[in-house]
Amino acid sequence: MPELPEVETVRRTLSRLVVGKTIREVEVRLKRIIQKPEEPELFADLLEGQTIQGVSRRGKFLRFLLDDGVLVSHLRMEGRYGLYEGSDEVEPHTHVIFRFTDGTELRYRDVRQFGTMHLFAGEEDLSSKPLHKLGIEPLDESFTFDAFRQAIGKRSTKIKPLLLNQAYIVGLGNIYVDEALFLAGIHPEREAASLTRLELQKLHEAIVHTLKSSVEAGGSSIKSYVNGQGESGNFQHSLNIYGRNGKPCVTCGSLIEKTVVGGRGTHFCLKCQPLKRKRSTPKNKL
Numbered sequence: 001m002p003e004l005p006e007v008e009t010v011r012r013t014l015s016r017l018v019v020g021k022t023i024r025e026v027e028v029r030l031k032r033i034i035q036k037p038e039e040p041e042l043f044a045d046l047l048e049g050q051t052i053q054g055v056s057r058r059g060k061f062l063r064f065l066l067d068d069g070v071l072v073s074h075l076r077m078e079g080r081y082g083l084y085e086g087s088d089e090v091e092p093h094t095h096v097i098f099r100f101t102d103g104t105e106l107r108y109r110d111v112r113q114f115g116t117m118h119l120f121a122g123e124e125d126l127s128s129k130p131l132h133k134l135g136i137e138p139l140d141e142s143f144t145f146d147a148f149r150q151a152i153g154k155r156s157t158k159i160k161p162l163l164l165n166q167a168y169i170v171g172l173g174n175i176y177v178d179e180a181l182f183l184a185g186i187h188p189e190r191e192a193a194s195l196t197r198l199e200l201q202k203l204h205e206a207i208v209h210t211l212k213s214s215v216e217a218g219g220s221s222i223k224s225y226v227n228g229q230g231e232s233g234n235f236q237h238s239l240n241i242y243g244r245n246g247k248p249c250v251t252c253g254s255l256i257e258k259t260v261v262g263g264r265g266t267h268f269c270l271k272c273q274p275l276k277r278k279r280s281t282p283k284n285k286l
């Protein structure tokens, strides 16, 4: 599944490719991708004649900003966009085609068919399903240390599932959480409330660093992920801990372990990320 840095890479690529183009016609070839409105014909009608003014992102959702309204698109497992000439052969698993007035087409392909599109009037998408309950954006300026500490600092939950919970911080997937916890030297099963202010600071910095480096590298590419222009991301070459179970830790040389935390495969170095006991007194000075 593409994670936040991959979706950000797709967003940047799409911004270059489709902003300013006007939709002449929309062809929905697989009805289930279109979640709102329910009728694909209405979906197409509402989009025709509209110009794409921008492409933004909320968590792992892409937001195509239109003259009137927002098209919200989630790639889920395998969804991907590509810009084609109208004369190019339509590849298998192409489910939605946006034909532009300049003769080019934005095509949405999705082998697994799990992707979704919701079309909203105005900017009501941010306060409606599926975006309304998303937490803070870790790549946004609003992701300050104080905002981070408020979101997670005092909860009596293991830190890893908390970081994966989209209601607190959006778009942090399994790979990036393992990497950030390793960088911060925090065991994935530590209780959030047991983290000291210094540990939280290190974790906050590690999250921002991990995501930013990945966006710069074009996203990771664990499963031959390809972005909107057909390039693969390079971040998989920079992974320190994810997928390296049984191999030596880059910092201390101990063997990296793999376990399951909150139902997710989890990689860590027990020497660099000790499982400290929860501190009893004083609780902590936050």
Ligand SMILES: [Zn+2]
Binding pocket: 249, 250, 251, 252, 253, 254, 269, 270, 271, 272, 273
């Ligand atoms: Zn280590």
